[in-house]
Amino acid sequence: MKKYLAGLTLAEMENIVTEEFHQPKFRAKQLYEWVYKAKEIDEMTNLPKNFRQELQLSYDSFALESKSVLKEQKSETEKYLLRTKDDIIIEAVLLRYEHGSSVCVSTQAGCGMHCKFCASGKNGLLRNLTAGEIISQVLIISRLAGVEVTNIVLMGSGEPLNNYNEVKKFIYLANDEKALNISIRKITLSTCGIIPGIRKMIDDELFVNLSLSLHSPIHEMRLDMMPAEKAYPVKDVIKACDEYRAASKRRMTYEYCVIEGLNDTDECANELYKLIGHSDGLVNLIDVNSGSGAYDENTKGVCEVFKEKLDKRGINATLRRKLGSSINAACGQLKAQYEAEYEE
């Protein structure tokens, strides 16, 4: 099986170029820039032909290949199914905006967190993705769609903070001006609340936008929806988020799938106020209508009514209902919505 260049740092490429191929060190800089411009090896025109040929014998540019693209008809949203070298299919989503393009990446094949409303977690975790496999999602999409990617969201399948080192390396490469050159402020990571991971982000000053899949302020209810609540109770998670807010100076986002008759009650609004009323974070309310089937469809207007309850209590909240904008929804919920939309 061929190795791949995507996901390597400049120092790692220097090592390969000089040690494996006995080329001068400056070739690594050229290689680095080409790879993160999403070029295949035979397109790297300023590298000597014999070096490119030798390189191609053992390396590809990308860790993945495209299997198929599904376009959502009503919006500028495209879902890409991509194949890893060991034949696992993963997915990533492109959203085109007027002023840029956002890619939602998967960080694990499958997911071990088993959130009740999520399709990604149904079959458990297959394996962590490497930084190369995560960044290849962005590279292949920008190449196939012919777009410059301006925003990245880590909200596809997987819990990013359970794959911390590879995710950290990916964020470094996404942000590096000689690689993807995407502002750290335009990278959003969604977690179901892995406290040690949030603390590591603080220690490493990995200050992307942090989004918590909250979904209920009540321990027992959240435990039923999200088994992660057992190890990381919501009160403790919010404390870690407050620490992140203070250290990063970035406003938190709280994702909240509204489920009629369950987490849309006055009691939930009151508990939510107790939990995050002190914070300047934003609650993204998501309608679960097209979710994985774990909950019944909401009656029309349920999210609006719950939003009013939050407004009255002075909690910042916004509605995310359209599929196109659901890229900002909780991880996995997005996948569930797509699976409801398309037949694969």
Ligand code: SF4
């Ligand atoms: S919502 Fe996110 S953390 Fe939960 S099972 Fe789905 S992918 Fe995993």
